[in-house]
Amino acid sequence: QVELVESGGGLVQAGDSLRLSCAASGRTGLTFSSNTMGWFRQAPGKERDFVAAISWSGGTTNYANSVKGRFTISRDNAENTSYLQMNSLKPEDTAVYYCAAARGWGTSAQDFGAWGQGTQVTVSS
Numbered sequence: 001q002v003e004l005v006e007s008g009g010g011l012v013q014a015g016d017s018l019r020l021s022c023a024a025s026g027r028t029g030l031t032f033s034s035n036t037m038g039w040f041r042q043a044p045g046k047e048r049d050f051v052a053a054i055s056w057s058g059g060t061t062n063y064a065n066s067v068k069g070r071f072t073i074s075r076d077n078a079e080n081t082s083y084l085q086m087n088s089l090k091p092e093d094t095a096v097y098y099c100a101a102a103r104g105w106g107t108s109a110q111d112f113g114a115w116g117q118g119t120q121v122t123v124s125s
Contacts, residue, residue: 002026002114004099009119012089016123020084022099022116036102037075037082038112041095041121048098052084053107062107067093089123097121 008020022037038053052063052073061073067086075082082099097119100112 002101004101004114004116006097006099006116006119009097009121011122011124013124014090016089017085017087018089018121020086020097020099020119020121022082022084024080024082024101036105036111037073038100038102038107039073039082039084040098040100040109040112041093042098042118043095046095048109050107050109051097053102053105054082055105060105086121089121091123091125093121094123095121 042048
């Protein structure tokens with residue numbers, strides 16, 4: 001099984017940027033390097049929402065409408081790491097951000113079988 005660990009969260013002001021990292025360990029050759037990586041977020045009292053996904057090669061990406069043009073998902077398979085570059089952050093981006101891995105392409109939480117523990121992102125006004 002693959003293990004995912006997020007990092008890079010923190011407290012920033014509106015308009016600032018953050019880059020989240022998701023480090024994969026374990027049988028990454030069977031998961032991270034070949035499968036879809038995704039980012040989700042969950043605010044208190046809210047559902048866990050899709051943010052972005054990227055195919056194994058990086059050739060296909062998908063973003064939630066709320067983050068299009070501001071967030072960029074990427075991956076470095078040689079480093080077993082995926083990234084979520086978040087620009088022009090807004091207070092409504094405040095949430096716990098989770099990285100996830102899926103065996104095939106997917107953009108819903110049900111498609112992803114491996115999850116990190118989450119990293120807190122807080123955006124102040």
